[in-house]
Amino acid sequence: MSNHHKETFITKYIFSQDHKMISKQYLITGIFMGVIGVFMSMLFRLQIAWPEQSFSIIEAFLGHHQQDGVMNPDIYLALVTIHGTIMVFFVLTAGLSGTFSNLLIPLQIGARDMASGFLNMVSYWLFFLSSLIMILSLFVEAGPAAAGWTIYPPLSALPQAIPGSGFGMTLWLVSMAIFIASSLLGALNYIATVLNLRTVGMKMTRLPLTIWAFFVTAIIGVVSFPVLLSAALLLIFDRSFGTSFYLSDIFIDGSVLHYQGGSPVLFEHLFWFLGHPEVYIVILPAMGIVSEIMAVNSRKPIFGYRAMIGSIIAIAFLSTIVWGHHMFVTGMNPFLGSVFTFTTLLIAIPSAVKSFNWLTTLWKGNLQMNVAMLFSIGFVSMFVTGGLTGLVMGDSALDINIHDTYFIIAHFHLVMGVSAIFGMFAGVYHWFPKMYGRMMSKTLGYWHFWISAIAAYGVFFPMHFVGLAGLPRRYYMNTAFPYFDDLADINIVMTIFALIGGTAQLIFLGNFFWSIYKGQKATQNPWRATTLEWTTPVEQTHGNWHGKLPEVHRWSYDYSKPGSDVDFIPQTVPLAEGEEPS
């Protein structure tokens, strides 16, 4: 690939095949979707804290789905549905993995670009198209999909059951089908690139943990996303062509429907066969990013490099055989419940290994408190708090009483929502100089971190108690049951933290866009890191390195190595005489 292509505006900024540009496209699209997703959560938190009170902001944004500033129950369900869909798929899958896999895989393994720049471009534009369709679905007359982000049939199949299951749901399914195609093209590209395009000397055992995480994530994606596609296709058949894959014996609106012999439980199996690996598709890249940033900013090697790789692989493997833990109370055979409890709780072991290894990486380090480092430390804290309650959900017996309550909302928001978002923020602050050649403001970054961390715990820690009080999720309001009247205070506390936390993201947005144009100019290796991406010139070129590709002589974690004067030795530096490889 030559560096002397004549680039027009269109090939450089729009239909670009350069992985760095595609990565920025993913990031900006992800941020845009994130703004919508977070804003929706702020709207429905208003309704939860102050049920049926009038808010002018609701009046301004919800059109005919509200009356005098009070949202109606259908749009409440639509908001939680689209919030979940956008955050899980569009922000934390495409926005996180798409951005950093694209940016870092070629740069950190020493490749000029992805294995297929063209497919990579197609992957982004499919993602863009699916985002567009998802946004369009918000403007459907009857409202967007409202059956929950898990779109369980029959609710998602029958417009008679909920208005959102009409055209809104059709658009949701089309959008997701395109999204899956995009995600598969991306994943295949990542796998091919990591396997084939590593530079001289870059053995698999010398890869930074980021690359290991992206690589394994891509494999899980390839294994599980096609299953969601088939689940969605069968649902489209049921909805549009009268088949009965998921539907049977239904009486609605005064008449019996023709469906016979299908089962919603089949859909649940297919959905969660993707759905559970999906949470690891979200969290593994964040783990990789955090491992790398922690090592750089602790000025220490990551502790237990091989154990970290082993635990990534173990988590990935286990993630594909635990989906049934979402289905303990669906009527699934109790024996299957026992099997899934066993496999699920095993995941705690590699997760514990990772957490202890991060702790040991901090121990006796010389911590450089850059913004990315704060978010990485925040990540570990959130991941531990959220992960521990997994012991409750994963245990079939205990799941009975907290299943689908606010307890599970608190759990997964901490362990994969806030954690993954923190991982993503850490990545943005850390690699911003590589993306835009400038630095983000650390002062604004500090404010962003501290407000976000306090708000995250302020929202999600008290939420456990709401769940343990027995309040089900996806309730438009809880005042129909006087038993829950004493939750009013707690709901207000959570909403206030949510509003603060959501608003604080404006600091990030301002910092991000301002720094693209006005940030301090970056030096080549601002964080003094060992990995290859910091050997490329600050002014980006298509092809990454002028002249020859770098050669690699050591692993990526030679920080503060004894016997060396400097506290980091880049991977391109040959071993000194008598130096032991680490």
Added chain:
Amino acid sequence: MSALIYILIAISVASVFWQLTNVFNLKNEIATEQNNDQQGKLMFAFMIWFYAFMIYCLWKYNAVLLPDAASIEGEMYDSLYNVTMLLILVVQGIMQVLIFYFAYKYRGVKGRKAKFYVDSHKLEAIWTVTPTVVLTGIIIFGLSVWIDITDISDLEDPLLVEVYAKQFSWEARYAGNDKELGRGNVRNIKGINTMGVDMTDKNAADDIPVRELHLVKGRPVIFKFRSQDVLHSAYMPHFRAQMNCVPGMVTQFAYTPSKTTEEMRKDEKIIAKVKNINKIRAEKGEDPYEFDFLLLCNKICGASHYNMQMKIIVESQEDFDKWISDQKTMTQLVKK
């Protein structure tokens, strides 16, 4: 005129911000010695805040939590729950201190060299084996409770009740004297036969359709769940019971109530909770509330998902017999 003022304010704010950005330009955006020190201390402060917040929540919100279980299976559930929660709180307590204390203690200082610590098989073995051992215990305990709850083959003289879900209400049906429920299918729904009971099935004749659930203290009850339209989930938190209602299939769950409604109303925790609730209701000018067991829908099912109600009453066998003898059977109802 006011629009002009708003525009002027916006312009001045923008120009102030622009001036501020020049200040940032002079700064080094990489953490300095000072930043390391300050942010490390903030980590310590955050730790204190976080612990205070956790303790505050545990103390303050303890009052809203569910009271002790009102079923025999629920008591097993509670003991497993208590052990698991204790474990979680202990590990959480230790881990969070370590995370934030390390962040504070090892905050960067110029000239100090970090410890080059690559690996320790001993340490890694410790933190692989310890969770494994603890988890083995949890798994064994958990599965034994799970099997006890889900195995319903050995229940003595159980009450057999069908709970029937639809948008947006519950119905129920008792098996009657023959202790067998007649078959049901939505294709039989007609007029007063709202649950679609198959009246050609001889077991259906003495089935008793009802609009509130009465259960007997100390007598096991086997619930059979059906749904008419979409997925619902019958959630009875006080009994630690939940099962989805799935169109096209029959699901089941069983438990043995161990406290009557009256006994629950005298439970200390319930008294305190109800008192608090009534204080809040009085402020809003609403009627006082009296405790009843809950049946909630816990699977998103449409607009009124939040309001699917059915009363559950747990009473003595005599009270139950009296109540059930007042109810009409399917035959009596359909013939009319």
